[in-house]
Amino acid sequence: MDILEKIFEAGVVGAGGAGFPTHIKLDGVAEYLLVNAVECEPLLETDKFITRHKSEEIIKAMEIMGNHIQAKEMVIGLKKKNTKEIQALREAIQCLKSKVTLHLVENFYPAGDEQMLVYEITKRQVPPGGIPKDVGVVVCNVGTVVNIYEALNEKPVTHKLVTILGEVKNPSMVYAPIGTPIEKCIEMVGGPTIQAYRIVLGGPMMGRVIEKSQLNQEVVTKTTGGIIVLPEEHFMLRDKQQDLTQMINRSRSTCIQCSLCTDLCPRNLIGHPLRPHRIMxxxxxxxxxxxxxxxxxxxxxxxxxxVYACPMGQTPKNINVEIKNLLRQEGIRYSDTSVKNEVNGMREYRKVPAERLLARLELSGYADQVKDGYCSIEPHRVKIPLKQHIGKPATPIVEVGSLVEKGQLIARVNAGDLGANIHASMQGVVSEINEFIWIEAGEKAVIQ
Structure with a gap:
């Protein structure tokens, strides 16, 4: 099998975002291969941990990927402040005599947004509504690159490294099988330290909020990067719980049209015609x-x-999300992909410092909670979603009662479809199939 076939068979998707199938992203040629090790979201440590401990695997995989897409430049983007990660990568590059280079960025948010990273490194503007490949660039998250390395060695995606922090007893990195209940992950780090809490799946800025009552429904997927336990009355969580009608009513009554949301919008600053204040x-x-x-x-x-620009506590981002969903339901896509504007001359002065953002979010107390090292979890039951990626859900190829091995293909997509294969993350018996494939390990399974 060639590289794309191996990646497809292993079920590799973007580990740091929406889960775009990687075999499709790497199909074709590009001038640049960029690997994103920036760790965009505040508080999360997953990408930094991977970079420190898997540096040689990252470089080896990049050489193969770069050769496949005929890249002239192979670059890893990461923050200047992450000195341990920089050292690990430089040592790996030197040891392997690699042509991979590093590009160091300042500690601003959202430095890890792929379109921000493309501009930071190449000075090319991804067109509005476009993708990096439109300007000759392929971007992969550092976790995705490690999964590619494993795929090239015939190992499918079955586990995910997750940052767990906040109001928990032992904030840690946890290595969990895909389909592990979020509740079990929190138990693994000693459980919550407070009674009244909500959970953010992902990072504090872009993550999804769930209630305690939903814990037994949510599981680790191929794209899960963080689990953050916060007091249920934290102001960020209140804003995330509003529906569209509430947000519009607040906008009508208190939006002062100051345009700060537009002035600080990272996409607007790189020339995209996005004006949140006009939408409001x-x-x-x-x-x-x-x-x-x-x-x-x-x-x-x-x-x-x-959370940073608006002085009136409005929610333009959440409103944009709701509008996007409604427009997509109507089949409406952004069609004008020509770059309308030059990069804003004030962009360098309007970047949001990550430390100041954490302070504004009232989350500074959770910074640097997670120490080096990780723990593994072995649940007695997993609930593996058939859709963990952009595109079509995978189709089960096992039946209830089937005995499956760890790493066995249990659901697949056709090679030409936008989707990804799914593999068993543990040995056991298939007990149920619906939108998930449930696997029971039996009495011998323990949580370590």
Whole structure:
């Protein structure tokens, strides 16, 4: 099998984002191969841990990937402040005599957004509504690259390294089988330290909030990067719980059209025609400007507009998310992919410092909680989603009662489809199949 076939068979998807199937991303040629080791979200430690401990695997995989796409440049982007990670990569590059180079960025948010990273490293503007490949660039998360290395050695994606922190007894990195209940992961680090809490799946800026009552429903997937336990009355969580009607009513009553949300919008600053303040104005009654709502399709959902820029506590990011969903349901896509504007000359001065952002979020107390090292979890039951990626869900190829081995293919997609294969993350018996494949390990399974 060639590299794309191995990646496809192993079920590799983007580990740091929405889960775009990697065999499709690497199909073709590109001038640049960029590996994103920036760790975009505040507090999370997953990418830094991978970079420190898997540096040689990263470089080896990049050489193969770069050769496959005929890349002239192979670059890893990471933050200047991450000195241990820089040292590990430099030693690996020297040891392997690799042509991979490092590009160091300042500690701003969202430095790890792939379109920000493309501009930072290449000075090329990804067109509005476009993808990095439109400007000759392929971007992969560092965790994805390690999964590619494993795939090239015939090892499918079965586990995920997850940062668990916040109001828990022992904030840690946890190595969990895909399908492990989030509740078991929190138990693994000693459980919560408070009674009234909610959980953020992902990072504090772009993560999804779940209630305690949902813990037994949510599981680790191929894209899970963080589990953050926060007091249920934390102001960030209150904003994430509003529905669209509530957000529009607040906009109509308190939005002062100061335009700070637009002035600090990272996508606007690289020349994309996204103006959150105009979207807010349209929702407040300016129906003649209805076409402005399509600009929401350009939003990367970083959250700078609402948790950092807005002086009135508005939620333009959440409104953009709702509008995007409604437009996509109608089959509406952003069609004008020509770059409309030059990069804003004030961009360098409007980057959001990560430390200041954490302070604004009232999360500074959780910084640097996670120490080096990790723990493994072996649940007695996993619930593996058939859809952990962009595109079509995988189709089960096992039946209830089937005995499966760890790493065995249990659901697949056709090679030409946008989707990814799914593998058993533990040995056991298939007990149920619906939108998930449930595997029971039996009495011998323990949580370590």
């Amino acid at each position: 104005r349209t929702l407040s009654g300016d129906k003649e400007q209805y076409g402005v709502l399509k600009e929401a399709l350009l939003c990367c959902e970083c959250g700078v507009c609402e």
